[in-house]
Amino acid sequence: MPWKTLGQDHLLARLRPALEQGRESHAYLLTGPPRVGKLTLAREVAQAVNCLQGPGAPCGTCVQCRRIANALHADVRVVDIEFSRKVEGRETVNTITIGAIRELERAVNLNPFEGSRTVVIIDGAGAMTPEAANALLKTLEEPPPGVLFLLLAEDDETLLSTIRSRCQTLPLLPMSRRDMLDFLTQQRNASGNPVTGDEADMLYRLSRGCLGWALNALADPQLLAQRQADLERIRETATAGLDARFAYANEVASLFSSNRPAARELLSLWLRWWRDLLLIKENAQEYLHNADQAQALQTHAATLTTPQITTFIRRLQTTLTALDANASPRLAMETLMLNVE
Amino acid sequence: MKISCLQENLSRGLAVAGRAVATRATLPVTQNVLLSADQGMLRLSATNLEIAITTWIGAMVEEEGAVTVPARLLTEFVGSLGSDRIDLDMEEGSRLLQIKSGRAEANINGTDPGEFPPIPTVAAQEAIVFQADPRMLRLAIDQVDFAAAREESRPVLTGVNVRLSEGAFTMASADGFRLAVRNGTLQQSGDEITVIIPARTMTELGRMLGDNQEPVQIMLTPQKGQLMFRVRGQDTVELVSQLLQGTFPNYDQLIPQSYTTRAILGLKDILQATRTASIFARDGSNIVRMQMQPVDNGQGQSGKLVVSASSQEVGEFQQELDILELEGEEGKIAFNSRYLTDVLTEIKGEKVAIETTTSSNPGVFKPVSESANDDYVHVVMPMFVQW
Numbered sequence: 001m002p003w004k005t006l007g008q009d010h011l012l013a014r015l016r017p018a019l020e021q022g023r024e025s026h027a028y029l030l031t032g033p034p035r036v037g038k039l040t041l042a043r044e045v046a047q048a049v050n051c052l053q054g055p056g057a058p059c060g061t062c063v064q065c066r067r068i069a070n071a072l073h074a075d076v077r078v079v080d081i082e083f084s085r086k087v088e089g090r091e092t093v094n095t096i097t098i099g100a101i102r103e104l105e106r107a108v109n110l111n112p113f114e115g116s117r118t119v120v121i122i123d124g125a126g127a128m129t130p131e132a133a134n135a136l137l138k139t140l141e142e143p144p145p146g147v148l149f150l151l152l153a154e155d156d157e158t159l160l161s162t163i164r165s166r167c168q169t170l171p172l173l174p175m176s177r178r179d180m181l182d183f184l185t186q187q188r189n190a191s192g193n194p195v196t197g198d199e200a201d202m203l204y205r206l207s208r209g210c211l212g213w214a215l216n217a218l219a220d221p222q223l224l225a226q227r228q229a230d231l232e233r234i235r236e237t238a239t240a241g242l243d244a245r246f247a248y249a250n251e252v253a254s255l256f257s258s259n260r261p262a263a264r265e266l267l268s269l270w271l272r273w274w275r276d277l278l279l280i281k282e283n284a285q286e287y288l289h290n291a292d293q294a295q296a297l298q299t300h301a302a303t304l305t306t307p308q309i310t311t312f313i314r315r316l317q318t319t320l321t322a323l324d325a326n327a328s329p330r331l332a333m334e335t336l337m338l339n340v341e
Numbered sequence: 342m343k344i345s346c347l348q349e350n351l352s353r354g355l356a357v358a359g360r361a362v363a364t365r366a367t368l369p370v371t372q373n374v375l376l377s378a379d380q381g382m383l384r385l386s387a388t389n390l391e392i393a394i395t396t397w398i399g400a401m402v403e404e405e406g407a408v409t410v411p412a413r414l415l416t417e418f419v420g421s422l423g424s425d426r427i428d429l430d431m432e433e434g435s436r437l438l439q440i441k442s443g444r445a446e447a448n449i450n451g452t453d454p455g456e457f458p459p460i461p462t463v464a465a466q467e468a469i470v471f472q473a474d475p476r477m478l479r480l481a482i483d484q485v486d487f488a489a490a491r492e493e494s495r496p497v498l499t500g501v502n503v504r505l506s507e508g509a510f511t512m513a514s515a516d517g518f519r520l521a522v523r524n525g526t527l528q529q530s531g532d533e534i535t536v537i538i539p540a541r542t543m544t545e546l547g548r549m550l551g552d553n554q555e556p557v558q559i560m561l562t563p564q565k566g567q568l569m570f571r572v573r574g575q576d577t578v579e580l581v582s583q584l585l586q587g588t589f590p591n592y593d594q595l596i597p598q599s600y601t602t603r604a605i606l607g608l609k610d611i612l613q614a615t616r617t618a619s620i621f622a623r624d625g626s627n628i629v630r631m632q633m634q635p636v637d638n639g640q641g642q643s644g645k646l647v648v649s650a651s652s653q654e655v656g657e658f659q660q661e662l663d664i665l666e667l668e669g670e671e672g673k674i675a676f677n678s679r680y681l682t683d684v685l686t687e688i689k690g691e692k693v694a695i696e697t698t699t700s701s702n703p704g705v706f707k708p709v710s711e712s713a714n715d716d717y718v719h720v721v722m723p724m725f726v727q728w
Contacts, residue, residue: 074390074458077367086365102493103365106391109496110539110583111566113390114459144496144586 003057005041006183006211007175014170019048020056025168027140027149029125031156032172034261035212038152039123041172043068046076046119049148064115074113079104080123094260096128101135108139108147118147125151126158133160140166158324174209184214190221205289230266231293234273235300238340245340249333256329263329264320271316277301278309315339342376342406342431344383346398348424348442354385354398355416357578360545362412363389368458370409374416375457376429376438377407383429386460387412392542393460393581394549406431408438408451418447461562461581463569470531471505471559475550475572478557481512481523482547484687484717489540490516500537502589503568505530505559513592514540519680520592524716528556536568537585546570546580596720597705600696602672604633604646604664605709608693611646612685614660618650619678625652628724629678631695633664634671643667650678665692672697674704675726684719701725 003012018024028045030038047058047065050073058065067073084100085093104120112118122128128136140149140163149167156164175183184200195203195218206227207213217223237248256263272289279287280294280301288294301309319336323329355374363371368390375386383400386393408431419427422442430439436451482501490498495517504511508530513522549572550557558571562581572578618629632647644667651657674697684706685693692709706719 070456072368072370072456072458074368074371083367086367089365105493105496106499107367109493109499109585109587110391111586113388113583146586 003044004060005037005044007179007209008037008041008172011041011170011172015045016057019045022055024049024148026143026147027151027167029151029153029156029159029164029167029169030172031153031169033154033174033208033210034265035207035210035216036172036174037210037212038172039121040212041170042119042121042123042150042152043071043076045148045150046073046121049117049119050075050115067114073115075115075118076121077104077107077118078121078123081127084127094127094257096122096124096132098129098131098135101128101132105135105139109144112146116146118144120147120149122149122151125153125163126155128159128163130160133163137162137166175211176209177204180204180207180209180211180214183211184218187215187218189218202292205291208289227269230269231273231290231296234270235296237337238300239303242338245337246334249337250330253330253333256323256333264323267316267320267323271313271320273297274309274313274316277304278306278313281306281309312340342378342408342429342438343404344378344400344402344429346383346400346427346429348419348422348427350398350400351383351427352416352419354383354396354576355412355419357396357549357576358385358387358394359412359416360549361387361389361392361394361580370452370456371458372412373409373452373457374412375407375409375454375460377454378402378405386457388458388460390458391539391583392545393458393579395460395462395579395581396576398576406433407454408436409454409457410438410449410451414449418449461564461567461569462579463560463562463571470561471510471527472529472556473510473525473527473559475553475555475557477525479547479550480689481510481525482543482550484523484719485512485514485521486540486543486547487683487687488516488519488521488719489514497537497585497587497589500539500585500589501543502535502537502592504533504535506533512543513589515590515592515595518677518722519684520595520718520720521684522592522596522718534561534568535589537587537589538568538582539585542580542582546572546582549578549580595703596718597696597698597703599698600705601669601698602633603666603668603694603696604644604672605666605692605694606646606662606664608685608688608691610662611648611693612682614648614662615678615681615685617660618648618658619682620650621652621655621658622650622678623652624655625650626724627678628675628726629681630673630675630726632671632673633667633695633697635667672700673728674700675724676704676721677724680721684721688717688719700728 032038044058047068050064051058052062052064053059068076079100084096085091087100087103088097108118151167153159156169181200184195184203187195189195203214203217237245252263276288276290276297280297315336319332322332358374366372371389377384381402382397384397386395425443428441438449438451440447485501489501498516502513508527510525510527553574555573560569562569567581567583569579569581622629630649633644635644644664646662646664647659649659688708690708690710694707694709696705700723703720703722708717
């Protein structure tokens with residue numbers, strides 16, 4: 001059976017022989033942008049080490065593979081913010097806490113319940129608090145026999161160097177345009193029609209090669225509608241008065257405290273919009289992300305000069321860095337909005 | 342699925358299986374209980390992936406079937422019903438469980454039983470490996486489970502080491518400061534096995550044994566090598582425990598083989614004195630001191646024990662007790678008050694023996710009784726104090 005994770009042949013070439021010969025590392029760090037396929041690959045590795053047909057690529061049909069694919073397997077433990085919230089009993093938790101790691105350690109010291117190996121997937125390893133990460137070090141360095149750790153993170157820079165050094169890093173890359181178009185044009189969209197070349201091209205641009213995003217957008221037209229609305233807001237806000245911009249800053253700041261990834265996503269939408277503005281200014285339309293918005297971009301770009309655009313892009317980047325370093329979301333956003341012109 | 346049973350039976354079964362329902366679940370389905378018709382009985386199973394409990398209650402099965410439903414909802418609903426007949430009904434292909442009792446009717450959304458983690462079991466015809474007296478088992482569990490480590494820095498110490506061999510079992514637990522070892526006898530035995538069972542499971546098993554008299558069957562599950570306890574009382578209950586990976590430390594060498602002072606005390610007196618001393622020890626690092634002194638009353642060896650505790654802010658306390666029998670020389674030693682009360686609470690009988698060598702060597706607590714049912718050793722590390 002071939003592997004189902006697409007576009008990561010460079011990693012599979014490394015993983016496949018290791019898994020076939022049972023020489024895999026005890027801990028891997030899977031890095032890559034959101035929705036590039038980290039969790040998909042992690043689940044597939046979990047299948048590979050538990051597959052009844054193993055070793056090698058997972059068969060996808062045995063009871064172990066099926067239970068893992070449906071997220072029902074007792075020995076594939078996904079630790080994420082959601083898990084952390086359950087352990088802490090508070091919905092406001094936005095990190096992977098030390099409590100969650102301790103709960104996990106209890107579990108990994110037990111024999112597997114139904115499979116042959118326990119696989120721990122830490123989804124969003126960057127969300128671990130420093131205490132949690134430090135608590136994990138000992139187990140990560142020398143896991144109990146048969147336990148495999150898979151840490152997923154957008155960027156290995158967000159992790160403690162002590163965590164990084166205990167894992168083999170597997171960087172997932174965005175899919176190439178051709179691979180993605182080939183794949184997407186064989187799929188059907190939400191209304192059941194085959195995906196056209198234009199649709200596939202738009203999805204490729206918007207997803208920046210992250211197949212998970214493209215597939216989500218394909219299955220859920222709502223996602224694209226939401227993006228449309230978000231872009232609309234961005235355009236309006238960028239040209240609106242100070243009151244409206246401050247109101248927007250407030251909105252984003254509160255989104256940031258309740259759902260950090262969504263707020264980051266929104267800001268990267270800003271970034272891409274302004275990148276497109278710059279491309280239009282420089283007559284490089286063929287590289288637009290938001291190719292479907294070319295008209296609106298043209299109109300917006302006409303009101304700005306190139307230095308204005310580059311300055312704002314730099315401000316956006318500064319804001320993102322500041323937010324990642326735990327600046328006050330409200331202050332950071334207000335400063336940004338103050339300087340839109 | 343079409344099954345009828347009595348409210349009190351179902352309620353009792355749910356209470357038993359409910360002990361294994363996950364509270365904060367990684368797998369949402371583990372918050373459910375699995376109901377299935379099984380050989381003319383209703384089987385209830387639950388697991389939190391650390392222990393799995395299955396129990397059977399008497400029922401009339403008209404149509405076989407299985408479903409999982411949220412355990413808490415079902416338990417509370419059944420508990421709220423009067424004692425009456427309950428009809429469980431689920432149409433073929435549907436996942437909606439209809440529950441009728443008297444004029445009450447509930448429909449609960451269930452999930453596919455195939456989503457439930459496989460509950461390990463041992464087929465009835467497979468040879469029973471070990472059998473133990475539930476009362477002895479329960480006593481042994483009570484005497485060891487509290488000494489297991491609470492924190493995870495050494496995972497194996499959070500478990501109880503259980504060795505089953507020819508005619509005898511040994512349970513041991515330790516947390517780095519104390520060690521409890523309990524020997525007992527088995528009524529029937531097979532090939533020797535040694536496993537480490539999480540202390541939480543042992544506590545759960547002890548509770549489940551209750552006042553049962555029927556021998557408990559202990560066996561390994563064939564696929565995964567989990568340990569299963571089959572408790573037969575009013576209902577049959579199967580408790581399967583996941584095992585802790587690793588090797589338990591070799592504890593035999595930690596049990597002192599000799600002593601310089603051995604004092605036999607009335608258990609009630611020493612427990613009472615320790616408890617009082619604990620009140621004073623609370624503010625001063627929980628230190629309780631014990632001094633054993635020989636007293637020459639002209640009738641052979643006897644002595645007195647002085648139990649004391651003090652803290653600078655609060656004040657101090659001391660109490661003298663008669664030592665029933667004293668062997669050896671004068672001795673003094675200090676212990677953590679919690680460790681003292683823990684062990685003295687669980688030792689059974691009238692008397693307890695305390696054996697010490699120096700104030701920096703571990704102290705040993707043993708029950709004093711003629712009965713072989715009291716094969717228990719408890720070792721506690723002393724606290725270092727200025728005398």
